[in-house]
Amino acid sequence: MDRPGEALLRLCSEARKEVLLAAPFCKTATLARLMSVVDPAVPIRVVTRWRPVEVATGVSDLEVFELLCRRRAGVLFLRHDLHAKYYRGDDTVLVGSANLTATALGWAPNSNFELLTRPFEARGVLASFETELMRQAVLADGDTRDMVAAAAAMIAVAPSQEGAPAELLAASNPGPCWVPYSRNPENLRAVYAGDHESVAAGARADAERDLAYFDLPRGLGADGFRDAVAVVLRQHPLLLRIDSFAAVPRRFGELRTLVREYLDERSAPENATDLTQRCIRWLRYFTPTRYEFETPKYSEVLVRRRGNS
Structure with missing residues (x-):
């Protein structure tokens, strides 16, 4: 059985019409290696997510934006709730557990045990997945990159983050079509900080539902909290449309x-x-x-x- 990286390199090198790479974590060196085997005339679409805490802890790189901008037929999309790992070269599809990182694809000394395989789903099912994938994805730009970088820098120096990866708020998934539920957005900060008594029960439930979508680390100050939320709003299709x-x-x-x-x-x-x-x-x-x-x-x-x- 091929290692995930070998299978993905072959998928990229054999593509003649389009390459689509979708994964929540994306590292610059890994993406560059994959792009190096793609025919220069073949368009490449990458879908990933930019969460400040993940950028701060190094599991994703913002530099993939510049890497794709330098390619004539390269484009980067963002989807905040992305968890799937889905890779397509023309009609060949690979799915599994491996992100676009050296550790996941078997290119690091202590690589993860991962799987990428061709699914047996009908082509229509895969096409429907791609449609839904892109429905909530937004085009990355320099402003969003800069906002994420600034928010990540604040997370990296927060006292609660020193010496350990960021601790994430445990919350249920609010679903792929999240929209703001809280009528008073200031309630989010109060609930995040543990000041539950100042927020009515119904409003608190809405705030908790909203916070579940943002998946923020603990310990952010007021400015860091506001910046981290603003970054996610910048990546939401409705708020971006407005x-x-x-x-x-x-x-x-x-x-x-x-x-x-x-x-x-x-x-x-x-x-x-x-x-x-x-x-x-x-x-x-x-x-x-x-x-x-x-x-x-x-x-x-x-x-x-x-x-x-």
Whole structure:
């Protein structure tokens, strides 16, 4: 049986139409080795996740963004809740446990015991998986990379992180189509810090549901907490869509129409008016310098400040 790295190198080298690599952890040297065997004319899509705590502890590299930018047919997408390891070269698919790291692919002295194998699922099932994979993925950019780097730096120096990997909050998975649930985003910080008495029971349940999505390390100060949440919001398809839409002043009704379209695309049962209100509150709270907010003639208007792209 081939080692995972050998199987993945062969998949990449034999591709003639497209290479898709999806894994939560992605290291620069590992991706560079795989890219080196791909025909220069073959497009490469990489889907990974950028969580500040994982960047701070070294399991993923932000430099993969520059690596793909330097390739004419390379592009990087981000999906915060990604756990699957899925690799495709044309019609050949490999799935299993191995991330895009030397330790996982058998290229390190003390490599993990991992598996990559060709699935027996029908092609339609795999195509459906890819559709769902990309539905919640967002295109990586330099601003997001810089935000993650800054948040990771704050995590790396937090007292609770010294001498050990970050301790993560234990929480249930809120699901792949998460949207902000807390009406008052300041409740997240209170619940995160253990100040449960200041938050009503129903609001506390919403805050816990939101915190489960962010998967934050313990011990963050107020600024570090806000930055870590802002990084994840930057990678959420709905919040990113609102951010792009607000490049010019947008009234509440316009934003609500945008949110309703997003919900309809996913057959989500959320109320568009309520969700729009929550999204505006979250953006103003966690990224206060990025937006201007006015209420002329009783209609709220949101616009991204100049200089923020």
